[in-house]
Amino acid sequence: MSSHSKQSDFQILPRHIAIIMDGNGRWAKKKFLPRLAGHKAGIQSVQQTVKRCIEMKIEVLTLFAFSSENWKRPEEEVSHLMHLFITALKNEANKLHEQNIQLRVIGDRSRFDEKLTQQIEVVENLTANNTGLKLLLATNYGGQWDITQAVQRIACDIEKGVISSEAVTAEQIQKYLSFADLPDPDLFIRTSGEQRISNFILWQLAYTELYFTDVLWPDFNADELDKAFAFFAKRERRFGFTSEQITQVK
Ligand code: IPE
Ligand code: IPE
Ligand code: MG
Numbered sequence: 001m002s003s004h005s006k007q008s009d010f011q012i013l014p015r016h017i018a019i020i021m022d023g024n025g026r027w028a029k030k031k032f033l034p035r036l037a038g039h040k041a042g043i044q045s046v047q048q049t050v051k052r053c054i055e056m057k058i059e060v061l062t063l064f065a066f067s068s069e070n071w072k073r074p075e076e077e078v079s080h081l082m083h084l085f086i087t088a089l090k091n092e093a094n095k096l097h098e099q100n101i102q103l104r105v106i107g108d109r110s111r112f113d114e115k116l117t118q119q120i121e122v123v124e125n126l127t128a129n130n131t132g133l134k135l136l137l138a139t140n141y142g143g144q145w146d147i148t149q150a151v152q153r154i155a156c157d158i159e160k161g162v163i164s165s166e167a168v169t170a171e172q173i174q175k176y177l178s179f180a181d182l183p184d185p186d187l188f189i190r191t192s193g194e195q196r197i198s199n200f201i202l203w204q205l206a207y208t209e210l211y212f213t214d215v216l217w218p219d220f221n222a223d224e225l226d227k228a229f230a231f232f233a234k235r236e237r238r239f240g241f242t243s244e245q246i247t248q249v250k
Pocket of ligand 3: 022023024
């Protein structure tokens, strides 16, 4: 499969792809470079992935950029990552807008400094009405944080009498989570050979197809994404039904 594959080459494409971009540090180490060089190189993979998603008319792409646990890393790495994030947002803002991309940052913003918060708002406002790819950057995001903030807001609404405790159903909980207005991820990708969720999206991954590759994030590109598309197209998503029921519907 090559980067020349067309949308019609794949029978079924995911609407929403969620990626754990992992392996930047190991990529740098292999090249005897500092970890930051790996993070920088990873930006190119982001650009290629976004481009491919636009070509394939994917609706939503969620990228895990910084987890709520990544604050535990050495201070120098954390501040480099924050700097990289703010510079990328500045440099890419106009390009994102020209490509009709709607950018959203999901996660807990309370720990970001003012400059970063402002830059996020600038890009979100600039691209808010765009109708193309929805690009979600999960930054200081954790699946447990997402569920916790939902439960807190639900409790608040119960206290205020906006909803009753009997109304707390799975559908209702979903409405309080991040990206509640978008479809759940259909395809999850993790690079670098690790096979874990690392507190990325939890609730909404309930029926997501999981794809793991040994490729390190800075080496990930359109061809690698096509491999994940091919994997996805071969899956039979049953959502609890039997295989026979699914084929009947088809
Ligand atoms: C992923 O690469 C990027 C972030 C977590 C920000 P890593 O930095 O985790 O790379 P490895 O896992 O150490 O190789
Ligand atoms: C997950 O990767 C977070 C991001 C890619 C942003 P980590 O490298 O932090 O995950 P663990 O610590 O290996 O599980
Ligand atoms: Mg890692």
